[in-house]
Amino acid sequence: xxxxxxxxxxxxxxxxxxxxxxxxxxxxxxxxxxxxxxxxxxxxxxxxxxxxxxxxxxxxxxxxxxxxxxxxxxxxxxxxxxxxxxxxxxx
Amino acid sequence: xxxxxxxxxxxxxxxxxxxxxxxxxxxxxxxxxxxxxxxxxxxxxxxxxxxxxxxxxxxxxxxxxxxxxxxxxxxxxxxxxxxxxxxxxxxxxxxxxxxxxxxxxxxxxxxxxxxxxxxxxxxxxxxxxxxxxxxxxxxxxxxxxxxxxxxxxxxxxxxxxxxxxxxxxxxxxxxxxxxxxxxxxxxxxxxxxxxxxxxxxxxxxxxx
Amino acid sequence: xxxxxxxxxxxxxxxxxxxxxxxxxxxxxxxxxxxxxxxxxxxxxxxxxxxxxxxxxxxxxxxxxxxxxxxxxxxxxxxxxxxxxxxxxxxxxxxxxxxxxxxxxxxxxxxxxxxxxxxxxxxxxxxxxxxxxxxxxxxxxxxxxxxxxxxxxxxxxxxxxxxxxxxxxxxxxxxxxxxxxxxxxxxxxxxxxxxxxxxxxxxxxxxxxxxxxxxxxxxxxxxxxxxxxxxxxxxxxxxxxxxxxxxxxxxxxxxxxxxxxxxxxxxxxxxxxxxxxxxxxxxxxxxxxxxxxxxxxxxxxxxxxxxxxxxxxxxxxxxxxxxxxxxxxxxxxxxxxxxxxxxxxxxxxxxxxxxxxxxxxxxxxxxxxxxxxxxxxxxxxxxxxxxxxxxxxxxxxxxxxxxxxxxxxxxxxxxxxxxxxxxxxxxxxxxxxxxxxxxxxxxxxxxxxxxxxxxxxxxxxxxxxxxxxxxxxxxxxxxxxxxxxxxxxxxxxxxxxxxxxxxxxxxxxxxxxxxxxxxxxxxxxxxxxxxxxxxxxxxxxxxxxxxxxxxxxxxxxxxxxxxxx
Numbered sequence: 033x034x035x036x037x038x039x040x041x042x043x044x045x046x047x048x049x050x051x052x053x054x055x056x057x058x059x060x061x062x063x064x065x066x067x068x069x070x071x072x073x074x075x076x077x078x079x080x081x082x083x084x085x086x087x088x089x090x091x092x093x094x095x096x097x098x099x100x101x102x103x104x105x106x107x108x109x110x111x112x113x114x115x116x117x118x119x120x121x122x123x
Numbered sequence: 124x125x126x127x128x129x130x131x132x133x134x135x136x137x138x139x140x141x142x143x144x145x146x147x148x149x150x151x152x153x154x155x156x157x158x159x160x161x162x163x164x165x166x167x168x169x170x171x172x173x174x175x176x177x178x179x180x181x182x183x184x185x186x187x188x189x190x191x192x193x194x195x196x197x198x199x200x201x202x203x204x205x206x207x208x209x210x211x212x213x214x215x216x217x218x219x220x221x222x223x224x225x226x227x228x229x230x231x232x233x234x235x236x237x238x239x240x241x242x243x244x245x246x247x248x249x250x251x252x253x254x255x256x257x258x259x260x261x262x263x264x265x266x267x268x269x270x271x272x273x274x275x276x277x278x279x280x281x282x283x284x285x286x287x288x289x290x291x292x293x294x295x296x297x298x299x300x301x302x303x304x305x306x307x308x309x310x311x312x313x314x315x316x317x318x319x320x321x322x323x324x325x326x327x328x329x330x331x
Numbered sequence: 332x333x334x335x336x337x338x339x340x341x342x343x344x345x346x347x348x349x350x351x352x353x354x355x356x357x358x359x360x361x362x363x364x365x366x367x368x369x370x371x372x373x374x375x376x377x378x379x380x381x382x383x384x385x386x387x388x389x390x391x392x393x394x395x396x397x398x399x400x401x402x403x404x405x406x407x408x409x410x411x412x413x414x415x416x417x418x419x420x421x422x423x424x425x426x427x428x429x430x431x432x433x434x435x436x437x438x439x440x441x442x443x444x445x446x447x448x449x450x451x452x453x454x455x456x457x458x459x460x461x462x463x464x465x466x467x468x469x470x471x472x473x474x475x476x477x478x479x480x481x482x483x484x485x486x487x488x489x490x491x492x493x494x495x496x497x498x499x500x501x502x503x504x505x506x507x508x509x510x511x512x513x514x515x516x517x518x519x520x521x522x523x524x525x526x527x528x529x530x531x532x533x534x535x536x537x538x539x540x541x542x543x544x545x546x547x548x549x550x551x552x553x554x555x556x557x558x559x560x561x562x563x564x565x566x567x568x569x570x571x572x573x574x575x576x577x578x579x580x581x582x583x584x585x586x587x588x589x590x591x592x593x594x595x596x597x598x599x600x601x602x603x604x605x606x607x608x609x610x611x612x613x614x615x616x617x618x619x620x621x622x623x624x625x626x627x628x629x630x631x632x633x634x635x636x637x638x639x640x641x642x643x644x645x646x647x648x649x650x651x652x653x654x655x656x657x658x659x660x661x662x663x664x665x666x667x668x669x670x671x672x673x674x675x676x677x678x679x680x681x682x683x684x685x686x687x688x689x690x691x692x693x694x695x696x697x698x699x700x701x702x703x704x705x706x707x708x709x710x711x712x713x714x715x716x717x718x719x720x721x722x723x724x725x726x727x728x729x730x731x732x733x734x735x736x737x738x739x740x741x742x743x744x745x746x747x748x749x750x751x752x753x754x755x756x757x758x759x760x761x762x763x764x765x766x767x768x769x770x771x772x773x774x775x776x777x778x779x780x781x782x783x784x785x786x787x788x789x790x791x792x793x794x795x796x797x798x799x800x801x802x803x804x805x806x807x808x809x810x811x812x813x814x815x816x817x818x819x820x821x822x823x824x825x826x827x828x829x830x831x832x833x834x835x836x837x838x839x840x841x842x843x844x845x846x847x848x849x850x851x852x853x854x855x856x857x858x859x860x861x862x863x864x865x866x867x868x869x870x871x872x873x874x875x876x877x878x879x880x881x882x883x884x885x886x887x888x889x890x891x892x893x894x895x896x
Contacts (some may be wrong), residue, residue, distance in 0.1 A: 035208045043201035047194060054190050057329035069325040070204025076197075076321045084204040085314045086307075093528060094149050096247060102177075104556045105160035107643055112592045115647065115659035116171050123657060132861060133453040133530055134445070141531040143455050150521045155558040161563035161593055176584075235530050251574060260584040267576035271567070307471055 040084040049076050128300055141304050148308040152315045155279075159319050162272045166326055169268065173261030180258070180265035183248070183331035185239050189328040192235050193320060199228035200317040203310045210306040215298040218306070222287050224316070225313070229284040237275055240270075269327055276319055283313045342762030347835045354760050357857035372457035373860055375758075378443035380464050381434060388471060389431035393820065395423035399799075400782075406803045415809025416799040417484035418500065422477070424487025425505060430471055432739055433601060436608035437554075438467070438519060440750045441547045443758060445523060447851035447858065448541050450867040455525040463518040470512030477504040486797060491579035491590040495571035500835040503572055510565045516604075520554025523547055528810045532850075534869035539890065541849050541873045542625065545632040546611025549639035553600045553607070556643070558697060559632025561597035564590065565739050574605070591653055595646035603642040605739055606706070607635055609746030610677055613699045616749050617681045618874040619847045620696035622881050625874050627680045634673030641670040651722045667717035674710055678703060689881050694768025698749030703778045705741025709734055712787065727797075730790025736783045745775060748826060756831060756844050760856040761837030767829040775821030781815025843889070848875050854888050868892045 036098050045071040061068060087095050134140040170177040206221035241248070243266075247255030250267050257263050286309040290297055297305035353367065354360060358375045361367065368376060398419045402410035411419060427724055446453050454460050455503040477483055480501035485494040489777040494502050527548045531540070568590065570576050577583030579590045618625050625631060647663030648657055690696070716722050727733060740857040752768050755761070783810040790796075794805050801809070850867055851858075 033208070033212075036205060037246070039201055039204045039208070043198065044205075046197045046201075046787070050190065050193050050197065053325060053329065054186065057186075057331055065329075065331065070322075071331055073322050073325055077318050080197075080200060080314050080318055080321070084200050084317075085311055086207075092146070094142075094146055097146055097149035098152055100556065101156030101160075104153075104643065105157060105163075107158060108157075108164060108560065108596050109167070110658070110664070111644060111647065112168075112596075113171070114662055115588070115656045116168060118656040118658040119654075121656065121658060131457075133451055133455065133457070135866070139529055143525050146528065147456060147521050147525045148522060150555055151517075154517050154521075154555055157559035158563045161560045161567075163594065165567065165589060167584060169578075169584075172380060172586060173584060250576065264577055264584050267578060271570060271576065275566075 038083060042079050046076055046079055049079075128304065137302070139304050144305060145311075146302050148311050152311060155315055155319075159272075159275070159283070159322075162268070162275065163322065163326065166268050166272065169261060169264055170330065173264075176258065176261035177265055178331055180262050181328060183246075184269075184328045185242060186194055186328040187293075188235055188239050188242075189324055192232050193324050195228050195232045195235070196317045196320050199225045199232070200314050202228065203313045207303050207306050207310045210303045211241055211301055213299075213301055215295075219291055219297045220293055226284050226287050229280055229287070232280060233277060236273060272327065276316070276323060279316045279319070283309075283316045286312055339740060342838045343764050343833060343836045344838055345836075348761075348838065351760060351839045353855040354857060356859055357855065358761065358860045359759075359857055361860050363610040363848070372453070372461055373859075374442050374446055374454050374457065374460060375858065376440075377437050377460050377464055379758075380389050380439040381442060381467070384464070384468060384471065385431050385434050385439065388426050388474075392423055392426035392431055393823075395419050395426065395821070396816065399423060399639060400816040403801075403809045404798045404806075404813050406801050406806050406809075408800050411799065411856045413786075413799075414484060417486075417797070418482030420797055421483045421486050421500075421505075425477075425483070425509065426474060427739075428487055428601070428605075429509050430467075432569070432605040432743060433512075433516065434467060435605075435743065435747050436612060436750060437547060437550055438463075438606075440543075440612065441519075441523065441550075441608060442753060444546060444754065444851055444877070445526060445544060446530065447854060447862055448544050448849055449527065449530060449535050450850050450863060450869065451526065451530035452861045452863065454522050455529055457521050459518050459522055463522070466518070467512055467515040470508050470510075470515065473504060473508035473511055477501045477508055480504055483868050488594065489565075489568060490594075491568060491571070491587045492581070495568050495579050495590075496575075503569055506565045506569045506572075510562060510569075513562045513565075516554045516558045520551040520558070523551035524555065527551075532863075532867045532869060534867075534892065535850075538628075539869055539871070539873055541611075542614035542628070542630075542631050542635070543608075543611040543849075546607045546614070546635045549635040550604050550607045550611075552636075552639050553604050553642065554841035556598040557597045557604075560593055561601075564593040564597070567593075573624045580894050582615065588650070588654055591650050595649045596643070599646040599649065600639070600642045602735070602739070603638055607638060609702060609743040610674075611634065612750040612753075613681060613702050614677075615847075615849070616695045616699035616746075616753055617684050619845055620693070620699065620878070621685050621690050622690040622846070622876045623684055623874070624872070624876060625680065626683035626686075627676075628873070630676050631680050634676045636674040638670060641666065641673070645670050648717055648722070652726050657719075664717050664719050671710060671714050671717070674706075678707055678710075689879075692769075694772055695753040695771035697754065697769055697776075698745050701745040701772060701779075702742050702749065703736050705745065705776075706778065709737030709742060712737065727795055728790035729786040729794045729796055732796045733786035733790060734784045736786070741779050741783065745772075745779075746822075748772070748775065749794075751826065751830070753845070754851075755833070756840030757851055757854075757856050757858070759834060759837075760840050761836050762840050762844060763829055767825060771822050771825040773811045774825065776816060778815050778818030778820075778822050782812050782819050782896075783815070785809070785815075786814045806826070847883065848873065848889050850890055853891050 049072050053069055056068050128137060130137050130140060159330060168230055202221050202225045206218050209218040243249050244253045247253050248257050248258060248266055250263055290306055290309055294305060358373055371377060402416060436882060478693050483500040483502050485498050485502060527544060561894040567578055569580055578585045579587050581587060614625060614631060645663055645667040647659055648667045651660050716734060789805055789808050840856040842855055854862055869890050871890045873890060875890060
């Protein structure tokens with residue numbers, strides 16, 4: 033069935049991304065490593081959310097319901113780190 | 124087919140009730156994102172304030188075991204997604220086997236996790252219980268947060284497994300509901316537990 | 332005489348009036364046993380359960396307040412020890428915030444009215460609603476346990492490292508109490524959001540929703556998004572206290588400011604949880620008092636959502652002197668000024684609604700006007716506090732204490748009493764004598780101003796908060812504040828008396844004693860268990876009062892489509 037195939041393809045993609053993220057952590061990426069790691073994590077999340085959690089077929093409000101948690105977490109991170117990262121700045 | 128879901132009086136149609144059930148579950152999942160989000164904030168602040176120590180502690184993590192665990196959870200998510208498809212196409216028995224497989228993988232996750240904890244105990248990096256080789260300061264804080272975060276996650280794995288098990292008993296009837304309300308909601312929870320681990324893994328194990 | 336004016340006459344009789352036919356068919360008559368109440372899933376009964384619970388906690392918090400104001404009559408620490416005083420204001424804050432204000436309007440009037448206002452038979456998840464109440468009660472029991480175990484002295488804000496490492500009070504139990512109550516909030520929030528999205532009756536579009544519903548929807552968003560962060564923060568403080576993980580302990584490399592960020596990320600939106608439902612109530616009271624369409628419906632509705640969203644971006648204004656980066660402080664200061672705008676829009680719109688309205692001055696209107704006046708003062712002083720130079724001077728003084736009491740007590744509690752008086756006939760089926768309502772409203776207003784007005788002056792002059800020892804020069808203002816508190820207490824007690832009296836002696840209310848427009852006024856008073864015999868169909872805007880006021884109507888108008896129209 034198409035749905036089963038989609039799920040299996042998604043699974044393979046997730047395992048591939050997992051291998052990629054482990055490999056990347058050993059590569060000489062320097063300060064870029066966290067950005068790459070989290071980009072891969074976001075990609076994996078996107079697959080799980082879009083395909084496994086079926087956000088692909090859900091209506092807009094249901095998508096907003098799940099997206100909002102992440103969006104609000106972003107608000108917390110951004111404003112909190114606005115303080116964290118600037119505490120040492122010269123006044 | 125006998126009706127496996129009862130329409131509650133406040134809903135005009137079964138379809139509206141199903142939409143409401145899924146909508147409510149997704150809002151609840153947002154609250155879980157924010158609960159774990161607070162822990163991630165603590166981890167990121169620690170990393171920002173003590174980046175060298177953080178990286179050192181992360182490099183000592185058993186990233187292979189963590190990696191295997193990640194694969195275990197990703198696979199269990201795929202199986203749970205297949206389970207929902209099985210319920211939707213009326214294959215309640217197949218759904219049962221898939222549930223058992225997912226629960227088995229969940230148990231495998233927990234078993235590997237506890238193996239890791241045992242290794243950490245042997246290595247002497249467990250705060251309070253076995254701190255012989257814990258580096259004071261940020262090193263200890265890292266392990267503190269590691270145990271809190273993975274412990275809370277493991278609790279949620281148990282919660283997810285309970286929900287999946289409920290679909291076998293005592294709510295086996297829900298596997299025959301082809302609109303997959305309960306099955307869908309249990310699956311959503313499981314997938315979120317997976318997503319949380321997807322972010323925990325690089326944060327704790329791969330921050331070199 | 333039209334029904335709309337009949338409420339000006341005394342509405343109690345000399346003899347007890349037995350149960351009316353409506354009461355015998357109402358939700359109140361569906362089982363009289365304790366079990367029927369404790370296992371109910373009827374949103375109206377659950378609202379009453381909450382009403383009783385929060386009234387109890389209001390009394391508990393009030394006792395703590397009385398102890399505080401008694402001690403502050405004199406500059407010396409003569410009523411309580413330093414530790415005792417710390418426990419008094421901490422318990423006052425914890426109980427009033429989490430066990431009175433945050434649940435107050437949403438769980439009582441929100442629960443009761445939301446389904447009625449949208450034409451539904453119940454909330455989306457009635458069993459979850461009952462679970463919310465039980466969880467709230469368990470949290471409350473844990474609070475009582477905290478008191479029995481000797482109380483907590485950290486302030487309701489639980490700042491680390493005092494709360495996590497050094498305090499000798501029952502911090503863990505207090506944290507457990509608040510932790511538990513958080514789940515009650517989250518479940519109620521989910522219930523409200525899904526209800527408003529999925530259970531509106533035919534014709535009830537978003538643009539026809541009463542503003543009370545918009546406010547509770549916005550409040551529910553905050554419940555759902557803010558509370559989880561408090562949950563995890565409390566877990567971390569509890570672990571630090573019990574196990575010593577060190578995350579907030581500078582000795583171990585931790586960051587106390589991390590606690591403050593996480594705590595205020597919840598606690599600032601929490602204050603909007605405390606005020607948004609009150610604003611929703613005021614919109615209902617003002618439109619009914621003026622018998623006029625709200626001025627700027629979409630602005631009032633949109634401002635509720637704007638407050639809910641922007642309110643999440645301002646928390647750092649509680650941390651201006653904590654060591655937070657001045658650059659972040661500047662950002663938070665700016666955003667805090669922005670969040671004042673939607674609140675101001677509401678006040679302008681309420682005022683414009685009253686303008687040229689056919690106003691009847693009754694109890695509910697006086698409570699609503701009390702809200703508007705006191706909230707405005709509280710809001711303006713809040714704007715003062717967003718200014719960094721002013722805040723540095725008055726932070727941690729009585730200026731801040733006065734500011735938030737003007738909003739939470741002068742504002743929210745006044746609105747709570749306004750709601751109680753406005754919807755009492757619907758909830759109980761009985762009328763009360765409005766004269767007493769007006770007297771209580773005035774006592775509350777003047778008692779409140781006398782209690783908290785002087786505190787602005789005290790704070791500006793430098794009296795710190797959370798101290799019960801102060802320079803003798805501050806005593807006259809403190810005495811005035813304490814005397815005002817007694818007047819306020821009398822004002823709060825009066826309604827208890829005459830409202831209880833009305834249960835036996837009040838005349839039957841009929842479906843719509845005020846001539847108001849909401850769908851709740853189309854049901855019998857009190858409503859039957861499933862609210863509506865047939866699902867209502869709506870074809871009019873909210874507040875569809877006829878132009879020309881009360882004189883032109885021969886019967887009350889509501890949003891519901893009339894048969895044959």
